[in-house]
Amino acid sequence: MQWYAETPARRTRQVIADLVVLAWVVLWVLVGRWIYSLVSALSAPADPLRTAGQRVQTRAEEIATTIGDTPLVGDRLTGPFEGVASAGGSLVTAGDSLESAVHRVATLVGTLTALVPIVLVVAAYLLVRVVAARRAGALARFRDSEGALDLLALRALVNQKPTRLAAVGADPLSGWRSGDQEQISALAAMELRRVGLRPTPLSRT
Structure with missing residues (x-):
């Protein structure tokens, strides 16, 4: 934990x-x-x-x-x-x-x-x-694994408020679907911060 x-x-x-x-x-x-x-x-x-x-x-x-x-x-x-x-x-x-x-x-x-x-x-x-x-403990163990950024970005799309998602981009869902790494990293960092974790180097914005 x-x-x-x-x-x-x-x-x-x-x-x-x-x-x-x-x-x-x-x-x-x-x-x-x-x-x-x-x-x-x-x-x-x-x-x-x-x-x-x-x-x-x-x-x-x-x-x-x-x-x-x-x-x-x-x-x-x-x-x-x-x-x-x-x-x-x-x-x-x-x-x-x-x-x-x-x-x-x-x-x-x-x-x-x-x-x-x-x-x-x-x-x-x-x-x-x-x-x-x-x-937070589960996400801390998971954040450095392969594919973590995509899943964290998806969690952010589900959990974050629309007003916060709008700060990432005009259509972050489309950016996630298209594999936009900048938006995915921003979403992943947002989700990690939501539970009090520091973003990984790849997810820093």
Whole structure:
């Protein structure tokens, strides 16, 4: 494949297009990270919830331990405080679950936000670039072979705009049919430049 053109103008356009696509990828990566941060902020209540649960659990366990040392009735009095400690532990678990769930959603939303536009643009761009590179590579291998000028000139007659063909001559088709080497060389050079290749010495005008 001929990934970059031989002609400076077309090669410059290709490099600029590559940089634009790269900038597009970077832009959407940044947007994806911003969306991730935005959604992750929804997990803010998890910290105070977890902190409150830990305080309740710790305090209730301390009271239960202290009351448990009371003779005769200690075992009976610890039950309610152990229940409060269990409720505090549930708050801690709820905070952890909230934070984990929000981060999973943030990761999914941020990834999809970045991935969809990146994949669509990069896939389309690569398809166009690969097709053009394969075509240019095939013509680059063919241009020095026997009979290449005639075939390239014919391709130019098919692919080029009439206004550009008129620059070669009043009737380039007749010139190709009659074997006019000057017009054939000009047409072949035009076709090579169309795909970003330098004309061969025989096809220079």
